[in-house]
Amino acid sequence: MNRLLSATFPFLLLVGLWWLVVITLEVPHFILPSPERVARVLVERLPLISGHAFTTASEIVCGLMLGTVLGFAVACLIGDSKKLTQITMPALVISQALPVFAIAPILMLWLGYGFASKLAMTTLIVFFPVTASTLAGFRAMPRSWELTFQTLRPKRSQLFWFVRFPLAIPYALSGVRVAASVAPIGAVVGEWVGSSSGLGYLMLHANGRGQTDLMFAALIVLCVEALLIWSLVNRLANRFDQNSHFAE
């Protein structure tokens, strides 16, 4: 109960401040609607909002899964060879350095305005943190361990599957945790650039019609959704982590 209270306290404070600003400064509702107004819209338009929320959630979750699988696979493919890592790294960095906003229109052009382009955006944003952390895991083996394993005259593939791979898993998981927190960016940006459903679309649509309260309601649902997905991923990652802790 105490934990719940300390976790929700910042939000309650924020809502309180919000309310205070609306009341004392008498801000018009199309600039900043009051919390109660947003709450009312949230309840009244719930069927509409939840439909869009489902679209966004499935984009985030699917992108997260696909990006994690791809990121991990790429890291495994190149992680065993220093040279291959050196060659591929610039391309990986570029894939991340290019703002998703810049790529979004191209992806729309290629993949259309439906689910596929949002999935691609989210995957793209998830892919890099997973790859980078997994690669860091492959490099994290202490020198003395490398020497020891070398004296055991291992087969390269056996060394990879029984030693290097499991040692990299905790690192990969921390990448997935980071990825889960940025994945919603991919989905929402994708929806902004072109779509007919999703919370990003709903916000843009509401904004165009001066329905600031609906926009806020969608934003709040997006926050809750992102938080839920993140904590679910975090929980899953923790469970895996317990089975593969690195030597102290």
Add this chain to the structure above:
Amino acid sequence: MLTITNLDLSYPGDEPLATISWQVERGDQIALLGRSGTGKSTLLAAIIEGSPAIIKESERIAYLSQQPALLPWATVIENVLLGFKLRGDTQSSDTTEKALNLLGQVELGTHAHRQVALLSGGQKARVALARVLLEQSDLVLLDEPFAGLDRSTRIQMAALCQTLLASKTVILVTHDPRDAQDWLDTAMVLTTESIKGPYRLNEFASDRALIQALDGDL
């Protein structure tokens, strides 16, 4: 067993270290003393990885480090048998029996199926020692293998090494001659300029003699 001719221990871009020549005979059991940063571990790495300056009589080398390379999620026996698994060798029941037997010798007989993550530092060092013994290497390199352990565990490890490594060629790298005194007689001293010796380890009984030796003044 090992012939080293003009091996440069310097690390590129760092301060220059000694260029050494050293002959190790089969059956030699030598402590290699030296301050940190004189290239002791570099020397062991060069022996393991190979170098044009080093001629090895055997490729069967075992290495035991301060942080024993044990897979924390695997059991004690799996770690002892790791070499077989990594080579893709079939593990005959003979091998497993031998491994269990060796675990008994390092006083871990009852821990064979425990997860390594749950062991103490001293127990982990003994698991690594059992693996070294199972690998039947001719040359055993020990890089400060007792450094993280308390004094009584160190004494126990030294006694185990003395009995179990008796037939092997051994190089024990350490900066603390007490780790070697209980067990070995001969020492070489590595400084940033040269390798000197052999000395008798009991020559370093007094701290002054030891410091002189590590400075290269003995």
